[in-house]
Amino acid sequence: MFFFINQNMHAEKSGIEHAELKRLALFNAHREPCRLVIRDWDPMLHVNTRAAGVQDAQVISLFDYYQRAEAVSEQAVSLADLDFGAGPLTRTMEPEKQRALLSAAGRLVARVNFWPGTRQVHSTEQFDDFGNLYLVEQYDRRGFVSLQQWYTPDNHIGMETWLTPDGLPVLEKYRRSDAGGHHLASWRLTDRRGQVFQFASLEALTQHFLDDLNAAYWDEARPNVFVLDRAELAEWGITRLRRPAYTVLYLHNAHTANAQDPAAPLLNNHYEFALNDLDAFDAVVAATAKQTRDVVARFAARAAAFTIPVGIVAERQLTAPRVPVAQRQFGKIVAFARIAWEKHLDDLVRAVAIVHRRVPQVTLDLYGYADAADDYQARRAVEAVIAAEHLEAVVHLKGYTTHIDQVENQAMLFGVTSRMEGFNLAVMEAIAHGLIAFTYDVNYGPNEIVQDGVNGRVVPAGDYQALAAAMIAVLQDPALAQRYSTGAYASARRFAPAAVWTQWQQLIQDAQAHWPAKLVASRFRQPKDQPKDQPKDQPKEDRP
Amino acid sequence: MNYFISENIFALNSGTEHAQARRVKVFAALPGEAALYVTRNYNRFLDRDRQTLGLRQDQVLNMYDYFQQATRFPRREQPLRGLAQIPLAAYKIQGFGPNYSLLLANGEPLARANIMPGTVGLVGDINYQDRSGHLLVRENFDWRGFKSSVDYFHPQGARARTVYLDPAGKPKLVVVCMNRGGQVAPTLVQLLDYHGKNYRFASEDELFQFFLDQLVAKDPQARLFCERRSLDRVVGAVAAKQKWVVFHDAHAVQGQLLAAYRAVLTEHPEQFTGVLVATKAQQAALMQQYPRVQAVVVPDTAAVPVRAPLADAPRPGHVLIMVGRLAPEKGVEAALRIFARVRAAVPDATLVLRGYAQSAAYLTQLKQQAAALKVAAAVTFAPYVTGSKLTQTYAGAHVLLAPSRHEGLGMQLIEALSAGTPVIAYDCEFGPASVVSPGVNGDLVRPGAEADAAAKVIKLLRSPILWRQLHRGALATASRYRPAEVGKQWQAFLKAHPVV
Structure with missing residues (x-):
């Protein structure tokens, strides 16, 4: 069984979530059993995973697992279903606050909050007869009390209790301060067998969870493969499993603080711990060959290294009718990126300003939500350049969209001016739609997905004048433009499902090759034993 | 059914409990007069303590047991070291003398388990702590060997709430402790899933009244005997056909009515059928001073005379x-x-x-x-x-x-x-x-x-x-x-x- 470990699966996803969903689809298409493993508690989890096309049976959240809530049939819980035990209650609806107040004999018994736009219960805030808020009950969107937050007399959350859908408390989190006033969280778990475990951190609980998963899905014929998509979630526990498994650190971003310098002394904070302990993993995966080379060269780890793109271009897209450049809107440049500091989109606007002086038809549409950091500083930087260059009619901030086909089948160019990247799914999608890509020479992704002179141009990082010059050259040469666009469509084949699956198969073969030795080392098997089962070509789904 | 109602059966009982218990046993010999010793207080040693009064399990009915669905539960000795909830592959139990053990993980204490008093190695309560030694939660085991209640604590150390469980571990009662006049004290009692419904009460006594109402509702022949003055107000509020107040002591000293007797004698005599006293003298005193009160003399206690032959000489010393x-x-x-x-x-x-x-x-x-x-x-x-x-x-x-x-x-x-x-x-x-x-x-x-x-x-x-x-x-x-x-x-x- 493959486990893809992530923090959450919100409705608004970042590249890591998109990558996981594509990977899940790829594995499903090849009937390789896999699960999304979610570490955080989220009452909307199943709504969001279903919306993302993932069946409940393929989602295991840590909380669901211990709450025995992996498969729960949905039921609507409305005001009438609540029983506070207080006899007849007076209701006051507050539609503007999406809540109702319930009182008895003039005393507030509970505030009931509804899921936005519905009359279904999101949470209840409960009061005793002395006016103390003592308990908040949070509902899972599937219609049961999932989390109880018990309050202290000074109105803080003192502890939290997670319940099974039947109301049995199974997981508790206690909040205390240590002698220095630092926050301490302690966890107490009652597992499915009724055993009680204590953990001094969420990391320790996560380690226990991974051990339970490894035992529950144990299969002597094949190793469980844990793919860690966000290192901080389980970097501690995954290297300390009680039973053997095959563990994979998946790099979704540059591994150094300065992505342009693979030998930079400081590592990307997110990966610092895991990379320093890289020998404890079985494998490390990077999304580009360039990064894989840099990681291998720098860490000389015993872990096997693989290059597996995080992006996959759907076969449907690869075989879609190609749109000739002549049928596209001349001069339409698009960028798909969060408007954030590391995306450096103000540079892209500077380049467009230069292009606009030579090619007045040029326009730029920016798709993506604005990063709120430092009071939307990145967006303000973009808007400042627009104002300074009087590009209000040329550059438009379009916000987040899911209509990628529609936008990219009409546009002509795609721009990337990031300071760093982990892969950049957007530019991969762009070339798959025949857009001519222009990018700074930045690690990792853009300078590999974009092949200079094949599907667009790669210019020195930070040199927006060079970027502008490259765009002008293409805009002034229709034949060149068509050549690059054709090259773009063709170069997307590198990210075809079959191509990516080939990379995964290498990892699977490595896992399988080491498995008998691991079983022997941990005494699940004797040295002379032959493997009991050869791996099947089409492994069957096997749930305990 | 005759319900003799008091607070508790203690390890050390006063005459009231002894008299009440003997009465239950006297009733057991009377045809058609079933009797129960009813108690209000939570007591996880009740099944042990009732034996010191010579009562059978089916002669005692406690409110918490009733709501915890544990009234008829045979005792099963539960050794600490055989407790299923302790993962012995992960934690070590280290004994420190006969009274307690620590649960250790890699030498660090996670919990202190106290042995059930008066037993060898049976689990009494388990106190879980965090790594700074803060008490987080205490699990209390009933004498009969099941986890009966769980105390949670506020960060400052006061009790935050107690959850009472049925023998399968499901919460049935919750007592919440929050601010009440500047003190952390019980502010709410919740009864969960009682015949499919939840209830809430402002105090334990409100719950007790509800409990007695439940007994009476199922039993039109119910006769209530209130044995403790602290319970008169609760019993008085219950709608039963017969409610008697049993006096175990003098109601007045040197002509001064004791405060505890006010509820029944001066404030709400109409709530009760009458008062039972042990002597004609007390009956006469009551009838003279409180004409609205029906006072009846019944034996307060029973005792079996020694069977030994009569002594001819005084005892030595x-x-x-x-x-x-x-x-x-x-x-x-x-x-x-x-x-x-x-x-x-x-x-x-x-x-x-x-x-x-x-x-x-x-x-x-x-x-x-x-x-x-x-x-x-x-x-x-x-x-x-x-x-x-x-x-x-x-x-x-x-x-x-x-x-x-x-x-x-x-x-x-x-x-x-x-x-x-x-x-x-x-x-x-x-x-x-x-x-x-x-x-x-x-x-x-x-x-x-x-x-x-x-x-x-x-x-x-x-x-x-x-x-x-x-x-x-x-x-x-x-x-x-x-x-x-x-x-x-x-x-x-x-x-x-x-x-x-």
Whole structure:
């Protein structure tokens, strides 16, 4: 069984979530059993995973697992279903606050909050007869009390209790301060067998969870493969499993603080711990060959290294009718990126300003939500350049969209001016739609997905004048433009499902090759034993 | 069903609990008169403590047990080291003497498990802590071997709430502790999933009333007997056809009504069918002063006389005993002074004070008093006992001293007589005069007449003939309090007051 470990699966996803969903689809298409493993508690989890096309049976959240809530049939819980035990209650609806107040004999018994736009219960805030808020009950969107937050007399959350859908408390989190006033969280778990475990951190609980998963899905014929998509979630526990498994650190971003310098002394904070302990993993995966080379060269780890793109271009897209450049809107440049500091989109606007002086038809549409950091500083930087260059009619901030086909089948160019990247799914999608890509020479992704002179141009990082010059050259040469666009469509084949699956198969073969030795080392098997089962070509789904 | 209602059964019980338990046992012999000893308080040792009163499990009904669905649950010894919830592959149990063990993970303490008191290695409670040693949660096990309640704590250390579980581990009751007038105290009681519905109450007593309502609703023949004044208001509010208040003590001292008796005598007499007292004297006093109150005399207690043959000679030594809680109203201080006078005349006289003290401070005070009176060496402070050990105490004594300031009856008087031990008592309201007949089974003196009491004791110690006479008289009197006799009187009472 493959486990893809992530923090959450919100409705608004970042590249890591998109990558996981594509990977899940790829594995499903090849009937390789896999699960999304979610570490955080989220009452909307199943709504969001279903919306993302993932069946409940393929989602295991840590909380669901211990709450025995992996498969729960949905039921609507409305005001009438609540029983506070207080006899007849007076209701006051507050539609503007999406809540109702319930009182008895003039005393507030509970505030009931509804899921936005519905009359279904999101949470209840409960009061005793002395006016103390003592308990908040949070509902899972599937219609049961999932989390109880018990309050202290000074109105803080003192502890939290997670319940099974039947109301049995199974997981508790206690909040205390240590002698220095630092926050301490302690966890107490009652597992499915009724055993009680204590953990001094969420990391320790996560380690226990991974051990339970490894035992529950144990299969002597094949190793469980844990793919860690966000290192901080389980970097501690995954290297300390009680039973053997095959563990994979998946790099979704540059591994150094300065992505342009693979030998930079400081590592990307997110990966610092895991990379320093890289020998404890079985494998490390990077999304580009360039990064894989840099990681291998720098860490000389015993872990096997693989290059597996995080992006996959759907076969449907690869075989879609190609749109000739002549049928596209001349001069339409698009960028798909969060408007954030590391995306450096103000540079892209500077380049467009230069292009606009030579090619007045040029326009730029920016798709993506604005990063709120430092009071939307990145967006303000973009808007400042627009104002300074009087590009209000040329550059438009379009916000987040899911209509990628529609936008990219009409546009002509795609721009990337990031300071760093982990892969950049957007530019991969762009070339798959025949857009001519222009990018700074930045690690990792853009300078590999974009092949200079094949599907667009790669210019020195930070040199927006060079970027502008490259765009002008293409805009002034229709034949060149068509050549690059054709090259773009063709170069997307590198990210075809079959191509990516080939990379995964290498990892699977490595896992399988080491498995008998691991079983022997941990005494699940004797040295002379032959493997009991050869791996099947089409492994069957096997749930305990 | 006859419900005898009180707070609890304790490890150390007062006369009220003993009287109530004996009544339940007397009723067990009466045809068609089922009886239950009903208690309000949470007590995870109830199944042990009821045995010290000689009650069967099906003769006791506790409110928490009822809502926890654990009223009929056989005891199963649960060793700490066999507790399924402790993952022995992950944590080590390290014992520290017979009373507690620590749960250790890689040498770090995670929890302290206290052994069930009076057992070898059975789980009593488990206290889970965080790595800074803060107590987080305490799990309390019932004497019968299941996890019965869980106490959670606020970060500042006060109890945050207690969750009471059914034997399968499902929460049935929650008591929440939050701010109440500047203190952290219970502010809410929640009853969960009781026949599919939730309920909430402002106090334990509100829950108790609900509980009694449940009993009565299922039982139109219910007769309630309230044994504790602290419960009169709750029982009074229950809608039952018959509700009696049982007095175990004098309701007034020197003509002053005691505050605890106000609810039934002056505030809400209409809520009750009547008051049961042990003596005609108390009945007369009540009828005269509270004409709205129906007062009926019924036996307060029963005792089985010793079967041993009559003694021809006084018992060896000159042993005086006093039996009962060591508390000011029992006259313990007077007893010490009386004894000092006796000892001056009878140098080998000794005094045994058998019973638990109301407080450690009071016990110290009594010991200091004995020393000041220079009788410390002759006075034994003997622990509370029940059953045959208590009978031996009576049977080994020359005389029972009973200088109480007030009594409803005085169970120790009956018990002493049943052992053939004469009684010298203060003639206080209301019990002693109805039990002690001067010259027949002992003697009475005016309350406070210490010299008179001492003189009568000295006379008894010095006269074997008088002792033998009073000894025989004591046993004769005691036969009136045989369970069968008491049962007949109760039967007459019940017949006179049918539930209609």
